[in-house]
Amino acid sequence: MLNFTKFERINPEKRDVLQRLKDYNEVYQVFEKQRAKEQADRCMQCGDPYCHTGCPLGNFIPAWLKQTAEDNPDLAFALSNETSPFPEILGRICPQDVLCEGACSLNTGHGAVSIGAIETSLNERAFEKGMKPKFTEIKSDKKVAVIGSGPSGISAATFLLRRGIAVEMFEREDRAGGLLMYGIPGFKLDKTTVDRRINWLLEAGMKLHLNCEIGKDKSVEELESEFDAVFVGIGAKAGNWAKISGEDSSNVHLAMEFLTGLQKRNMNNKADYIDVKDKNVVVIGGGDTAMDCVRSSVREGAKSVKCLYRRDEANMPGSKKEVVNAKEEGVEYLFNVSPKSIISKDGIATGVELLETTMSEPDESGRQKVIINEGSEFVEEADVVIMALGFAPEVPAFLAQANIKTNSWGGIEINDKFQTSNTKFYAGGDCRRGAHLAVTAAVDGREAAKEIIKALM
Ligand SMILES: Cc1cc2nc3c(=O)[nH]c(=O)nc-3n(C[C@H](O)[C@H](O)[C@H](O)COP(=O)(O)OP(=O)(O)OC[C@H]3O[C@@H](n4cnc5c(N)ncnc54)[C@H](O)[C@@H]3O)c2cc1C
Ligand code: SF4
Numbered sequence: 001m002l003n004f005t006k007f008e009r010i011n012p013e014k015r016d017v018l019q020r021l022k023d024y025n026e027v028y029q030v031f032e033k034q035r036a037k038e039q040a041d042r043c044m045q046c047g048d049p050y051c052h053t054g055c056p057l058g059n060f061i062p063a064w065l066k067q068t069a070e071d072n073p074d075l076a077f078a079l080s081n082e083t084s085p086f087p088e089i090l091g092r093i094c095p096q097d098v099l100c101e102g103a104c105s106l107n108t109g110h111g112a113v114s115i116g117a118i119e120t121s122l123n124e125r126a127f128e129k130g131m132k133p134k135f136t137e138i139k140s141d142k143k144v145a146v147i148g149s150g151p152s153g154i155s156a157a158t159f160l161l162r163r164g165i166a167v168e169m170f171e172r173e174d175r176a177g178g179l180l181m182y183g184i185p186g187f188k189l190d191k192t193t194v195d196r197r198i199n200w201l202l203e204a205g206m207k208l209h210l211n212c213e214i215g216k217d218k219s220v221e222e223l224e225s226e227f228d229a230v231f232v233g234i235g236a237k238a239g240n241w242a243k244i245s246g247e248d249s250s251n252v253h254l255a256m257e258f259l260t261g262l263q264k265r266n267m268n269n270k271a272d273y274i275d276v277k278d279k280n281v282v283v284i285g286g287g288d289t290a291m292d293c294v295r296s297s298v299r300e301g302a303k304s305v306k307c308l309y310r311r312d313e314a315n316m317p318g319s320k321k322e323v324v325n326a327k328e329e330g331v332e333y334l335f336n337v338s339p340k341s342i343i344s345k346d347g348i349a350t351g352v353e354l355l356e357t358t359m360s361e362p363d364e365s366g367r368q369k370v371i372i373n374e375g376s377e378f379v380e381e382a383d384v385v386i387m388a389l390g391f392a393p394e395v396p397a398f399l400a401q402a403n404i405k406t407n408s409w410g411g412i413e414i415n416d417k418f419q420t421s422n423t424k425f426y427a428g429g430d431c432r433r434g435a436h437l438a439v440t441a442a443v444d445g446r447e448a449a450k451e452i453i454k455a456l457m
Helices: 033-040 050-054 061-069 073-083 087-093 115-128 151-162 191-203 220-226 255-268 288-299 320-328 397-401 438-456
Strands: 143-147 166-170 207-209 229-232 252-254 280-284 304-308 332-334 337-345 348-359 370-372 378-381 384-387 425-427
Touching (some): 073 115, 191 207, 255 288
Parallel strands (some): 304 332
Antiparallel strands (some): 337 348
């Protein structure tokens, strides 16, 4: 350990740009065993490890880095899976620069330990050797329903099954995984990694009901009578519009409509998707979802792809590495522009009218406001406009039927035990936080499962 002067920080290699534009396969390669070992060997084994605090799951990072560096892959695998329901997935998609790696003591000078890449590698190498996450053989007589198969639902199911509690998962889509399956594109997360985790839950005894929407195909009353507790992990997928004139044009779409259509086509060969080949695509928004839209558009063969964002590059909310990847792939950025209207003819958008903006001086909290420069209008031509302006919870009717209270923006209210106002129902993930991260959804699922276990056993 402590070999951070011997080995410099290395990021996983990326596939060549021209190759990666031809498909939706993952951009980053998984570290070879020796590379993961060397990179783990850089860890200083801090007495009070900040990386552990920076990780929302509180993963035992220095412990599994040490076991990786000292060539104890079985122990590294066990430690990594102890606190995380799907470490190989989070190693791929967490914004590590603001989480574990951002908090690493080496981040200030020598370069943080490449924690995410090592986490993915140690797990993938273990799977290659036939290792699997462990579930208990002892089964209790308790039964929990999990609504939604996204990261919060998968996490809740994992930790419940580990304690021998029977789980039935209900998912309205035709495949499990939530946004891991039909949101995050394959170039960031290979879908087989999601299927693999779901299959292990099925092997551990979980029953999965696909194409089953709670409130429509199965009622709240049925859940209440059949199960000892219910975990609600229904996400927050309702896209926000810019609320400007012309956005009802037929070629203006919400980000999820675009991304989900492409991913369903990629997996099921269904033809129902938004075709942007040879078109000028304009994506409005500057977060991770916008990056996924622009990067999907270049893979679809769009004529030009532009990302419009109302702040400057330094204030972009998404992961910095994804912005770099998008630039490499040919995406153009227009910073400091705010959409005023969609220019359309006969119900079809031909461009976006924009206003230039300036950033104010930072206030006491350091936040800079967006100032619209009146009279600075100009038009950016577009054949397809995609709105990637964040998400809100959907607030389905079954919540009220179950007496589950929501707050002013539609988020499910919970107490410190993850219980909703109906104490048989627990909730977590985006449906209670608002659109957030896979890792925080995983935390909620794990913590809610612990509370359910305490209440039932
Ligand atoms: C395009 C995109 C890219 C992202 N990229 C990243 C990233 O790189 N890194 C990261 O950490 N996070 C990323 N996120 C955020 C992350 O995906 C979410 O925070 C996370 O998936 C939330 O998990 P969840 O379980 O709360 O909800 P979801 O993943 O949304 O899952 C909810 C599930 O519930 C199902 N459901 C809803 N209502 C019902 C019902 N009535 N009955 C049955 N099933 C129902 C839905 O179909 C869905 O499958 C991204 C999000 C998007 C949209
Ligand atoms: S789960 Fe995310 S934050 Fe935690 S160690 Fe893994 S990559 Fe880092």
